[in-house]
Amino acid sequence: MSKKVILAFSGGLDTSAIVKWLQDTYGYEVITYTADLGQEKKDIKSAYNKAKFLGIKKIYIEDLREIFVKNYIFPMFRANTIYEGGYLLGTSIARPLIIKRLLEIAKINNSNIISHGSTGKGNDQLRFELGAYSLNPYIKIIAPWREWNLDSRKKIIKYCKKNNIMIDYFKKNKSLYSMDNNLLHISYEGGLLEDTWNEPETDMWRWSKNLNNTPDKETFIDITFKNGDPIAINNEYFKPHELIIKLNILGSKHGIGRIDMVENRYLGIKSRGCYETPGGTILYNAHKAIESITLDHESIKLKDILMPIYAEIIYNGYWWTLERKMLQSLIDTSQKYVNGIVRLKLYKGNVIIIGRKSDQSLFNSSYATFEEDKGIYNQKDAESFIKLKSIRLKIASIKQKIKWS
Numbered sequence: 436m437s438k439k440v441i442l443a444f445s446g447g448l449d450t451s452a453i454v455k456w457l458q459d460t461y462g463y464e465v466i467t468y469t470a471d472l473g474q475e476k477k478d479i480k481s482a483y484n485k486a487k488f489l490g491i492k493k494i495y496i497e498d499l500r501e502i503f504v505k506n507y508i509f510p511m512f513r514a515n516t517i518y519e520g521g522y523l524l525g526t527s528i529a530r531p532l533i534i535k536r537l538l539e540i541a542k543i544n545n546s547n548i549i550s551h552g553s554t555g556k557g558n559d560q561l562r563f564e565l566g567a568y569s570l571n572p573y574i575k576i577i578a579p580w581r582e583w584n585l586d587s588r589k590k591i592i593k594y595c596k597k598n599n600i601m602i603d604y605f606k607k608n609k610s611l612y613s614m615d616n617n618l619l620h621i622s623y624e625g626g627l628l629e630d631t632w633n634e635p636e637t638d639m640w641r642w643s644k645n646l647n648n649t650p651d652k653e654t655f656i657d658i659t660f661k662n663g664d665p666i667a668i669n670n671e672y673f674k675p676h677e678l679i680i681k682l683n684i685l686g687s688k689h690g691i692g693r694i695d696m697v698e699n700r701y702l703g704i705k706s707r708g709c710y711e712t713p714g715g716t717i718l719y720n721a722h723k724a725i726e727s728i729t730l731d732h733e734s735i736k737l738k739d740i741l742m743p744i745y746a747e748i749i750y751n752g753y754w755w756t757l758e759r760k761m762l763q764s765l766i767d768t769s770q771k772y773v774n775g776i777v778r779l780k781l782y783k784g785n786v787i788i789i790g791r792k793s794d795q796s797l798f799n800s801s802y803a804t805f806e807e808d809k810g811i812y813n814q815k816d817a818e819s820f821i822k823l824k825s826i827r828l829k830i831a832s833i834k835q836k837i838k839w840s
Contacts, residue, residue: 439464439546440577443537443563446482448602449552452591453579454489455598457550461577466493468540470533472503473618473676488601495540499532500618504675507532508619511749512715513663513773514738514766515723518746521696523712523719525620530562531754538571550577558700562752569755612639618679620692620712628707635695635709642711643687646784653782654685655789658721660777663770665718679714686713689781701751720786721777728796729773738769 440457444450444467454465467486471479479496486494507528518524537549549567553559560578567574585591595602611626621642627633637645659667666672668681686692692713700706726735741762748759775793779786 438462438548439466439541439544440548440550441466441468441537441541441544441546443533443549443551444469444482444486445552446478446485447552448588448591448595449554449580451485451489451600451602452585452595453550453552454486454491455594455600456579456583456585457577460583463548465489465491466495466540466544466546467491468495468533468537469497470529470536471496471498471500472529472532473500473680474616478616485601493544497536499536500676501674503529503532504618504679508679508715509664509675510763510767512718512722513770514742514745514762515719515726516742516746516749517719518750519696519698521694522698522708522710522750523620523715524746524749525617525710525712525715526559526615526622527562527750527752528619528754529615529617530559530752531566534563534566535570535755538567538574541574547573548575548577550579553578553580555581556700556702556704557706558702558750558752561701562754565752566755569753616641618676618683619715620710623709624706628709631697631707639709640693640711642683643693643713644690646690649688649690649783653780654689656685656717656779656781658718658777658779659775660722660725661774663722663726663767663773665721679718682714682717685781686717686786687711690784691781691786692716693784717779717781717786720788721779722773724777724779724788724791725775725793726773728791728798729775729793730769731797734769738766741765 438461440461440463442450442453442457442465444454446469450467454467457463457465467482469479469482469486483494483496511524511528516524518527541547541549551560551563553563555578560580564576564578567576579585585594592602594600612623612628613625615622623635623639628635657667657669658665659670664675665678668678673681692711692715693709694712695707695709697705697707726738730738745759745762745766748754748756748762753759772793772795774795775791777788778790780789781787
């Protein structure tokens with residue numbers, strides 16, 4: 436009996452070729468695993484049909500949307516996580532869940548071999564494999580892109596044609612880009628984007644409306660938070676994945692969440708990516724707004740210091756590590772009093788915060804007012820505070836004879 440390999444299968448160009456390559460090269464029985472994380476239903480159906488066409492006997496397809504949002508997206512957003520000032524980590528945060536299930540499917544099938552279609556230049560190979568080794572140090576991983584001689588898209592297409600493997604590249608409406616999509620985002624790489632001077636084509640964007648096609652009237656929404664997680668929109672309560680879907684609809688309508696950036700991959704290569712994250716962009720801004728009134732200065736400061744570290748942990752593939760769990764524990768602790776409602780205005784690509792309220796709000800108008808403070812704060816006290824804070828400045832100025840022109 437041949438060995439079994441569990442392949443993370445999207446049904447796209449690379450993984451379709453990999454099925455045949457694994458069969459021919461290793462003689463393995465290939466079992467495909469496809470996670471439904473919110474990509475289009477036609478893509479899920481297409482992956483199933485392609486697996487059947489390729490002769491796969493065991494095809495696993497799972498709806499993981501609720502788990503994905505509740506246990507991965509929401510914990511990440513509690514930290515206001517953003518990579519290099521722009522990327523909301525839509526692809527990165529999906530990989531830990533996929534690899535966890537891939538290993539569990541392997542165990543069910545008495546296999547200790549998994550495979551993926553990530554290239555040898557990209558980040559995903561790290562996310563898959565570092566995650567896998569964190570959960571199972573004895574797993575065997577086959578990464579065809581690091582083994583085969585099909586080292587270009589042209590060669591893979593030729594291989595597929597030779598082996599009668601039907602793929603989207605042969606269709607007239609094929610995408611010119613390498614894409615990944617789930618409930619949180621759609622990403623675009625390659626094609627015309629490989630020249631950083633080229634503007635993305637208008638029809639590349641598949642989710643959000645172009646600004647000239649968005650409504651000329653604002654949409655106002657209230658988002659309710661409990662312990663740092665969104666639970667309701669306009670006082671209507673949703674399951675986590677339904678809430679993200681609702682925010683995506685609202686954000687896409689107003690052209691919210693597009694970004695075009697050049698980022699630094701973990702391997703040291705610069706990469707240009709375009710991302711659409713409509714619901715995530717709204718959530719990111721809303722969560723920061725509710726924290727602004729429910730967390731004190733030092734808590735916000737500490738979170739801001741740690742966020743880039745946390746973002747790199749996720750981006751680089753270290754979700755299943757002690758350091759991520761340590762940071763997550765700190766972040767989650769900070770969210771105990773992050774409760775309340777944020778009011779936003781959505782208009783022409785903008786997420787505008789116009790109100791925030793909470794029973795645990797630390798904002799006290801009696802302290803902040805420019806009017807009479809009713810004895811709560813004595814402005815004279817600021818004099819002593821300033822004198823104490825200026826001691827080091829005075830000493831430095833005297834001892835080092837600092838002169839300012």
